[in-house]
Structure formats: C-alpha cells, structure tokens
Amino acid sequence: MKYIVGIGGMTNGGKTTLTNSLLKSLPNCCVIHQDDFFKPQDQIAVGEDGFKQWDVLESLDMEAMLSTVQAWMISPRKFARAHGVSVQLDASDTHILILEGFLLYSYKPLVDLYSRRYFLTVPYEECKWRRSTRRYMVPDPPGLFDGHVWPMFQKYKREMEANGVEVVYLDGMKSREELFHQVLEDIQNSLLNRS
Numbered sequence: 425m426k427y428i429v430g431i432g433g434m435t436n437g438g439k440t441t442l443t444n445s446l447l448k449s450l451p452n453c454c455v456i457h458q459d460d461f462f463k464p465q466d467q468i469a470v471g472e473d474g475f476k477q478w479d480v481l482e483s484l485d486m487e488a489m490l491s492t493v494q495a496w497m498i499s500p501r502k503f504a505r506a507h508g509v510s511v512q513l514d515a516s517d518t519h520i521l522i523l524e525g526f527l528l529y530s531y532k533p534l535v536d537l538y539s540r541r542y543f544l545t546v547p548y549e550e551c552k553w554r555r556s557t558r559r560y561m562v563p564d565p566p567g568l569f570d571g572h573v574w575p576m577f578q579k580y581k582r583e584m585e586a587n588g589v590e591v592v593y594l595d596g597m598k599s600r601e602e603l604f605h606q607v608l609e610d611i612q613n614s615l616l617n618r619s
C-alpha cells in the first residue's frame with residue numbers, strides 16, 4: 425500500500441519539527457520538503473508592495489516537486505534506497521511518503537494524491553514571534569510578515585476552504601510531544617482501517 429501524508433499549514437506552525445519526529449517512528453517512510461523547491465532568488469517576482477513574492481505558488485517549482493512525488497509512486501522501494509531510507513523487507517508492503525510544506529494543498533495536480541492532509545496553525549501573534557526568531561536562506565526584510573507572509577497565508581487558506589479541500593486541523597500551540605503522538609496515532613489508525 426502507498427500512503428501519502430501532507431504536513432501542511434502556516435509558516436512556523438511546526439511542520440518541519442513534527443515531520444522529523446514522524447519520520448523516525450514510521451516504517452518505510454520517505455519525505456519531500458516543499459522548501460527544497462523554491463526557485464532561485466532572481467526568478468522571484470517583486471510585487472507592487474516592493475517585496476519579493478516568496479509566499480506564492482509561482483515561487484516554487486511545483487512541476488519538479490510533482491515529478492519527485494511521481495518517482496516515489498512508481499517505485500517507493502527504489503526511492504527509499506536512493507534517499508538512504510532503510511526498507512524493512514519483512515514488514516507489510518506499506519510505504520509512506522510525507523510531503524511537508526506551507527503550500528501543499530493549493531497545487532491542483534497534487535491535491536488528490538494525499539491519503540491524509542494535516543494543517544498546522546498558531547495564532548497570528550505566535551506566528552509572527554516565531555518567525556522573528558528564524559533565519560531563512562534569504563532573511564526577511566522589515567515588514568515582510570505583515571505586508572506579504574500573513575496576507576498570502578490567509579488568501580491561500582481561504583481558497584483551500586472554498587475549494588472544499590478536506591484537512592485535519594492541528595493546534596500548533598500544543599507541545600511538540602502532544603502533536604507527535606496525536607498525529608502518529610491518527611496515521612496508525614488510518615493505516616489499520618485501510619489494510
């Protein structure tokens with residue numbers, strides 16, 4: 425069985441942290457990080473607001489991300505080997521792929537491939553604070569959060585909801601441990617129901 429899990433939601437919701445914990449506990453589990461598909465800086469458009477528009481779908485090479493997902497779908501075993509993931513030969517034939525990122529459910533060709541879509545959120549103040557402590561490859565210029573990051577998050581979330589994309593919302597204010605156990609249990613139950 426092939427099982428694709430989305431760990432999506434807002435920037436600084438805790439997606440990467442949760443994903444890293446799940447990876448250690450799920451058997452035959454590979455990961456694809458959406459952040460690895462940002463286009464080079466010189467291809468990022470500058471908006472009328474003067475900000476580089478990092479938080480839009482067009483800033484990501486989603487075709488390349490889709491191709492990577494398709495490579496896993498064709499042969500999860502080969503994909504795992506190529507990515508240094510050890511495959512348990514005696515285990516049931518279940519292969520799990522985690523897709524992790526902030527715009528997972530806005531790209532049409534991917535949206536129906538998920539077995540389960542999680543969506544992490546924290547309140548605005550917490551998100552802004554956590555973001556201020558982060559250092560990205562390209563540091564945030566002053567005003568980027570309120571001028572670009574937050575409005576784009578709201579826009580894509582609204583669109584996702586309007587399109588009827590079903591997600592399991594997760595409260596990113598819960599502790600790392602609580603979130604990890606909640607999602608691990610949920611995935612394990614969902615796998616049992618399918619087998």
Ligand SMILES: Nc1ncnc2c1ncn2[C@@H]1O[C@H](COP(=O)(O)OP(=O)(O)O)[C@@H](O)[C@H]1O
Nearest residue numbers: 434435436437438439440441554596598599600
């Ligand atoms: N459950 C949590 N509670 C408090 N802080 C968290 C939690 N999960 C992650 N963090 C912290 O929040 C920041 C963003 O986490 P990260 O996993 O990188 O988020 P994302 O990938 O969604 O941007 C990091 O400083 C991380 O240590």
Ligand SMILES: O=C(O)c1ccc[n+]([C@@H]2O[C@H](COP(=O)([O-])O)[C@@H](O)[C@H]2O)c1
Nearest residue numbers: 434435436459462478479526560561562
């Ligand atoms: O990784 C990069 O090269 C990069 C360059 C510029 C900006 N980012 C930011 O990365 C954010 C998504 O990552 P994350 O972990 O915060 O969800 C997104 O909000 C972007 O503004 C990321």
Ligand SMILES: [Mg+2]
Nearest residue numbers: 439440441459
């Ligand atoms: Mg991250």
